[in-house]
Amino acid sequence: MLIRFNKMHGLGNDFMVLDLVTQRLKLTPELVQQLGDRHFGVGFDQLLVVEPPTDPAMDFRYRIFNADGSEVEQCGNGARCFARFVREKRLTGKREIAVETAKGPIYLYITEDNQVRVDMGAPRLVPAQVPFKADIQAPTYSIAVGTEFYEISAVSMGNPHGVLVVKDVEQAPVHTLGPLLEKHERFPAKANIGFMQVISRREIRLRVFERGVGETLACGTGACAAVVAGQLRGLLDSQVTVHLPGGTLSIQWTGPGNPVWMTGPATTVYEGQMHI
Numbered sequence: 001m002l003i004r005f006n007k008m009h010g011l012g013n014d015f016m017v018l019d020l021v022t023q024r025l026k027l028t029p030e031l032v033q034q035l036g037d038r039h040f041g042v043g044f045d046q047l048l049v050v051e052p053p054t055d056p057a058m059d060f061r062y063r064i065f066n067a068d069g070s071e072v073e074q075c076g077n078g079a080r081c082f083a084r085f086v087r088e089k090r091l092t093g094k095r096e097i098a099v100e101t102a103k104g105p106i107y108l109y110i111t112e113d114n115q116v117r118v119d120m121g122a123p124r125l126v127p128a129q130v131p132f133k134a135d136i137q138a139p140t141y142s143i144a145v146g147t148e149f150y151e152i153s154a155v156s157m158g159n160p161h162g163v164l165v166v167k168d169v170e171q172a173p174v175h176t177l178g179p180l181l182e183k184h185e186r187f188p189a190k191a192n193i194g195f196m197q198v199i200s201r202r203e204i205r206l207r208v209f210e211r212g213v214g215e216t217l218a219c220g221t222g223a224c225a226a227v228v229a230g231q232l233r234g235l236l237d238s239q240v241t242v243h244l245p246g247g248t249l250s251i252q253w254t255g256p257g258n259p260v261w262m263t264g265p266a267t268t269v270y271e272g273q274m275h276i
């Protein structure tokens with residue numbers, strides 16, 4: 001079967017994007033892994049799938065698979081690429097797009113300068129909703145890894161995040177501590193782990209070890225989670241510039257119960273077709 005796809009990225013977090021509105025394909029974890037292989041497949045951090053909505057009030061359904069084949073709830077950089085993709089493919093002419101995800105609706109807006117602004121919904125902070133094992137909700141939790149203890153914030157942006165504050169993000173133990181915290185028993189669904197350096201109340205640097213992928217050049221939900229965690233700790237204002245290895249996102253959050261807004265670019269690299 002010949003399948004059309006786009007290769008896209010949001011600040012270097014790269015995606016294969018599939019239109020399953022006008023095409024049909026049965027996805028299995030094995031097929032996703034095969035497509036995601038950077039040597040034998042297309043290669044990506046995540047596979048994004050555009051489907052018809054199940055709720056008539058929504059424009060599309062958005063599904064996300066990590067390169068390891070696991071289906072996940074949310075992807076922020078992917079959401080911006082999703083908006084660009086459905087317009088480029090003429091699946092919609094709208095500049096405001098309502099999208100159904102596994103953890104509720106998100107709303108995408110194409111700005112005048114062709115960036116995408118996304119209402120990512122309100123963060124979930126109750127430990128059981130992250131999910132994170134703790135008796136009561138707190139801005140940080142002490143978590144043990146071997147004989148060391150770390151102060152971590154636990155935030156769900158639809159998907160689970162742990163956020164640590166570090167002095168220097170360049171020197172942060174992303175590749176050693178990241179995988180240990182990703183699979184820590186206190187994160188029963190595993191988690192994406194962010195290492196945040198606070199530069200000022202309005203600017204941070206961030207690296208993220210993503211669940212099911214490893215370190216990526218940028219993580220949109222990770223940027224949202226870091227700004228939420230930084231505000232809960234009293235370190236950040238509501239409008240924050242987030243510098244990631246692949247570029248910069250603008251994140252806004254006005255506090256508990258309110259949605260997190262993310263603004264940034266989305267880029268198409270090429271269009272392709274392959275026999276599957």
Ligand SMILES: N[C@@H](CCC[C@H](N)C(=O)O)C(=O)O
Pocket residue numbers: 013045046066072073074075076077078159160192210211212213216218219220221222
């Ligand atoms: N790159 C993403 C997050 C993708 C999903 C994540 N790895 C997970 O397992 O939750 C983003 O930009 O948000």
